[in-house]
Amino acid sequence: MSIEQFNYCEIPAAAEALRGQVREFLRENLADFPPLARADSWMGFDPEFSRKLAARGWVGMALPKQYGGADATPFERYVVIEELLAAGAPVSAHWFADRQSGPQILTYGSQQQRDFHLPAICRGERFFCIGMSEPGSGSDLASIKSRAVKQGDKWILNGQKVWTTNAHRAHYMIGLFRSSDSDSRHGGMSQFLIDLRLPGVTVRPIKDLTGSEHFNEVFFDNVELTADDIIGAEGQGWHQVTAELAVERSGPERFLSSMALLKTLIDVVGAAPDKLQAKEIGRLTARLVTLRQMSLAVTQQLQEGQNPAWAASCVKDLGSVFEQEIPELAQLLTDIAPTAQGGCDHALVLAHLMQQAPSFSLRGGTREILRGIIAKGLGLR
Structure with a gap:
């Protein structure tokens, strides 16, 4: 790479x-x-x-x-x-x-x-949700344990997914399951289309610090699927899901999650920032432009039919750091305290994103997993 x-x-x-x-x-x-x-x-x-x-x-x-x-x-x-x-x-x-x-x-x-x-x-x-991460597996998808067992012309699903965004609102999930034994950690996996209204599917929302419910646990207890519900070839789930993750990790959503706060920060600072405000807002702007260009470069590779997993991981990792630093810098640059109610727009947005920002390095792959992919791409492991 x-x-x-x-x-x-x-x-x-x-x-x-x-x-x-x-x-x-x-x-x-x-x-x-x-x-x-x-x-x-x-x-x-x-x-x-x-x-x-x-x-x-x-x-x-x-x-x-x-x-x-x-x-x-x-x-x-x-x-x-x-x-x-x-x-x-x-x-x-x-x-x-x-x-x-x-x-x-x-x-x-x-x-x-x-x-x-x-x-x-x-x-x-x-509407769809994505069933990848599991308890004890996190972003290490090769260690998933949820299983799909073929019985005649049916597939029987058992197991659990976690951190599944919008599962409580989605109609369908595309889920990754172990469908056979394999000597390879990356073998024996398949993807399935799952109607979340089926008997045996239980969805439990997870409240975040703001009281919102975005993430979910999803349980599968002898859920019956037909032979037509597998996506792609049996056993090719790892290949399919890694191609999918290159798209998931590289778009502008990986560095624009705190844009509302950057805008309110610029509004409250106004047209005459002090030296520190000018320096830090300028630095954030330069990083934003750089991340955007990196993301566009990955888009170019996707348009050419490539699988830029390494480059996409770089965008996701650096983008999450950027998004999480904005609430920290916003507190440094003004005297406006965050508040969950009754304050100005900036105070409300600051409070909201201070509580949301920790999740930015979870969704789409944890920082540790991403840096492992980056290190492997650089030949360091």
């Missing part, structure tokens, strides 16, 4: 042309959306907003037109989601279906699975 994976690249003009349309849409639909709500970033859940986006062709836009998509390029999708995230739009309802599940079904799913799921995703009507 090489630092040259982050060569400078520009967004093509055809993709950039979408930016004005998205901004106008956001002005019309989020005019009264308060800063505290924008602080939820891509965790804000609003099915009606998702359906409005879908009506504009901006959900599942990278999927083929025959399923309701737009055959959009990765850069066209990048422009749309960058604007949505920078504005703090509530995109969580459709997020995983748009970013991962739809493309995963398109690439590895059967024609029956594509015909059933993809049009509903593009209409903003079907």
Whole structure:
């Protein structure tokens, strides 16, 4: 692996042309959306907003037109989601279906699975969650223990997933299970499409420090699936999920989660910052520009059909550090104390993100796992 994976690249003009349309849409639909709500970033859940986006062709836009998509390029999708995230739009309802599940079904799913799921995703009507992490496994997916056992023409699922975002609101999960024994830690795994309404599925939300419920535990107790519910080839789950993670770890959501706070910080500092404020806000801005360019470089590799797992891990790791430092610096740069109620917009957003920020280095892979991938890519392990 090489630092040259982050060569400078520009967004093509055809993709950039979408930016004005998205901004106008956001002005019309989020005019009264308060800063505290924008602080939820891509965790804000609003099915009606998702359906409005879908009506504009901006959900599942990278999927083929025959399923309701737009055959959009990765850069066209990048422009749309960058604007949505920078504005703090509530995109969580459709997020995983748009970013991962739809493309995963398109690439590895059967024609029956594509015909059933993809049009509903593009209409903003079907929501997905991702079942990867387990208790005791964390981001080390090779150590998962949940099992899928084949019995005749059925698969029987048993086990548990944890930190599953939106499982309590999603219609379906794409879950990774051990489907056979293997001498390799990475072998014997398969992905399954799971209707979360099936008997034997139990979803338990996990409250975070703000009292919000985004993460979940999901239990499987003799859940019956049909032979048609496996995605891709049996035993190829590791290959499929690592390709999926390159997309999950490299987008602008990996460094824009604290944008609402950066905006309120700039507002309260105003046009005449002191030397420390000017220095630190300038430093944050420079890092933001750099992370954006790294993310665009990964997007270029994805458009070329590559699997940039190493580069994506770099974006995720550095992006999480950036997102978590913003609440710390915001406390240093002003005398405004965080408050959960009754304060100004900046105080409310600061309190919210101080409590949310610890989770930023959990979702999408812990820092330890990501740095292991980076070290391996650099030939250090």
